Amino acid sequence: LTDPNSVHATVLDLTATLGGMNSCTFNNNDGQTIGNLLSSCTKNVAYTLDGTHKKAPAHKYPTTLTNIFTDNNYLWKCDSSVTNPETEKDYAKKLGHSICNALKNAAQPLPSTADLSGATLKGDGMLLNVLRNCLPEYRGIQNSQDTKDNSALAKFTEKEYTDKAATFTTQYLTNLKNNKAQAKDDKETRPVSVTDTADAKKLSEVLSYAEGERNKKELEAEKKDAATSKPAVSKNEEKCKGKPQGECKEEDGCEFKDGECKAKVSTTKGSTGNITERNSVIIKAPIFLPYFLL
Incomplete structure (x- = not known):
């Protein structure tokens, strides 16, 4: 990685000389604007302009060897020497730590559904959190991602969703493909396969329609109760x-x-x-x- 203080070494160096003047009050004074420089000079003949430049260096930036991961095994562990990125003064180390986190958070390809089973799903953090929140007997688990804290939930997941991918496919995935849910948009109400609701728009059409039907039935029941009570x-x-x-x-x-x-x-x-x-x-x-x- 290149330190910002070394970037200037790769920038084209230009020098311009303006002639045709007798003397300038601000000659050799740094930090002056072009206007101030010209107004401080007395003109002798027509202005002349001459320039020189240093040849641009090859595109090879000065770099510093920087650890992004803790080792070359690429096990997604960032450089442990950066304990607090916010206060880290070494620019290269701080940038390396940010690159590491960006790589860790990069979108990972989803596993094939053909490989899913209770044995694989018991390690799925999102599923474990959903089950912990939905099942009363497991709501006491403080950390659904901790292997010690969630051992009972992991065993339940493996047993419930079976330990064989073929069985899981038959019992769950096949049923999902065959089951139809009602979806409604501005044009029509239509049946859609559950497996086709991964799209956020389609999912909202299914869930909102189902919720509307449930609310409709409840209101009808309440009106009936009110009339007879x-x-x-x-x-x-x-x-x-x-x-x-x-x-x-x-x-x-x-x-x-x-x-x-x-x-x-x-x-x-x-x-x-x-x-x-x-x-x-x-x-x-x-x-x-x-x-x-x-």
Whole structure:
């Protein structure tokens, strides 16, 4: 790698001489603008301009041997001598460390689906994280990428997805190709194979349509429940309503409260029913809607 302080050695060196003047006040003074230099000179004859240049050197930059990886095995371990890239003063080392990280983060080719199995997937960090988040029995795992912490999850993955690629293909990949999901865009609603939803646009069409159908069914069920669950008036409410305080008695299931006689509300421990015979409707918000708005 080339240090910035050595780059000037490869730049073409030009020298220009302007003649035809008697004297210049700023002669041999550095840091002056062309305008200042010319205005400080007295003209004798017509201006003359002469120039010289040093031949450009061959395109061979001065370089410094710099470690990018820790060794020549290229095992994706960056030079360990760079402990803090932000404060590293050696330009070549800092640049080498950045190159190493760029190579590490370069897009890797996806493995062939024909080679997938539980044995290979148990080492897939993204899959392990998804399973850890989705399966309640494994949510206690702090680090899904740590081989000690995720041993139970890795065993589950290998067992669930089988240890043979051929079996995995039959049980999962073949089903994915045959299963059809509904997708909707501005033109039509159509069935698409699950394997064709890797494209972000197609995936959004499938997920949003499925979520819309689920929300539609829930709203229809809630409307139906609301129509059949109107508040019922209990016998005690009818009997107690309008009675004066003197006639509002507990033995009749009444109590005088807030200036009027009302049916006494009982609280029975362990009861799952509604003593006052009033029902409530729970409105469920569409869970996944925020994801489509992001």
